[in-house]
Amino acid sequence: MHYTSEQEYLAHYQKRDYDSPLFTVDMAIFSISKGQLQVLLIQRSNFPEKDKWALPGGFVDLNHDQDLMTTAHRKLLEKTGIHTPYLEQVETIGNRQRDPRGWSITSLYFALIDFQKFQIEETAQIEHSAWFPIHEALQLELAFDHQKLLNLAVDRLSSKTRYTALPASLMPERFTLTELQTIYEIILGHSLEKKAFRRRMQEAGVVEETGQHKIVGKRPAQLFRYALDDFNFTFPRMLETPRNSNEDE
Amino acid sequence: MHYTSEQEYLAHYQKRDYDSPLFTVDMAIFSISKGQLQVLLIQRSNFPEKDKWALPGGFVDLNHDQDLMTTAHRKLLEKTGIHTPYLEQVETIGNRQRDPRGWSITSLYFALIDFQKFQIEETAQIEHSAWFPIHEALQLELAFDHQKLLNLAVDRLSSKTRYTALPASLMPERFTLTELQTIYEIILGHSLEKKAFRRRMQEAGVVEETGQHKIVGKRPAQLFRYALDDFNFTFPRMLETPRNSNEDE
């Protein structure tokens, strides 16, 4: 059949003229608690890969989702009850082997959420979900290729931590610089120089003083807030690993 | 129906249980010629968006493509006859508006190819294709959301040029440092300091001398080759824009 106008073409067009692979969105939802980077996993209640732990994810809702980001936000909301944190697309993986049902594609997103705000959404929660420290999660024999996906997300997070202000999105509204530095250190897996860290954050204008203080135990600490619109601020240099320490291994 | 084993589940599983969006791979194929960054566009011979210029792209071949990267390589080969350049996934865009046929998703890749090696593949070439300088391409009213896609690819390329050795993948086997610097300058849109550029490349061990020289006209220049395995080397600092120049605007 030969069409002579776009209208005519679209009138005759049927979805499913082309065989289309399965498409899903998967989420690596990160938070920090107990001094460790944690990831939220769900235990699958259905085949395939029933009973295995997996990254939360699912299909696009063609009727309700405006775009992929919406799908990711919806998944996040379903699993955590949280609505507005930082979401970033990591990578899209597609091949014939990753799912026993055949050719399938997933777009992987990661989310960074403030642990204090958070509570697992129990409503209509068929599947178990739980937080795992990253290194435990990676030893869990996850469903599908989710170990690889989780590694991709962790790598992206730690690499961006070296040159952006992204970890600030894990913080509550107000926070002390020591708290922020601790978050950086947890993600990076090594310590940072206090003076250098504070200078970097303040001189770049990434954080600003609120005037308020937080008394925890000893000397009260100044409370700061994030001073920029988005979390994609890039520093002109990478953070280094401490110059003496022979790296962990 | 309730299944009790993965085998049983898979035996009854049918594709198309879920409505799945259209999925394509689109390519921003870059090269450098005549002192400008160029992109390869094709003129669509079919509906929708017939006759408009577009990024080359198409559906996954579920029977032959191993994974998405293979699909991208295949598209590149079909359009250019070239087989092994640098390919990188930029982003995956999916929403309801971008294609008149409904919800659709595209994974955008970019390729960097050595213009000297290249010739447009005329074999079985139904669609016209042509190279355009980026700024011309962006004024062309491209099909679908391809202007947005092209912008994403260009942004990724220039941002990675600021802190990686990626542009080296645009070079032939052997090249002079002046040639490489020129490529950087074209992509970035501003000049770079000669000494600083050479120091950066050589001290990081990104390039190595071949011992050979190239006599163009005046003093012969040393020929270098790329010294690393992959093109993802990251420098510890960003290139700056020249400190005096008040930027272009």
Add this chain to the structure above:
DNA sequence: AGAATAGTGTCTTTAAGACAATATGGC
């Protein structure tokens, strides 16, 4: 006063920018 945590002073180091000076080969 002593402990603990917050915050600063300041010297060193790394790698980039600026710019002038030198080197080489064609004509």
Add this chain to the structure above:
DNA sequence: GCCATATTGTCTTAAAGACACTATTCT
């Protein structure tokens, strides 16, 4: 020798690391 292009010397600058020192509050 003159010109153009390649290549190097070396001073300055930006921003990070190291590390010691001061400040504030609690007990």
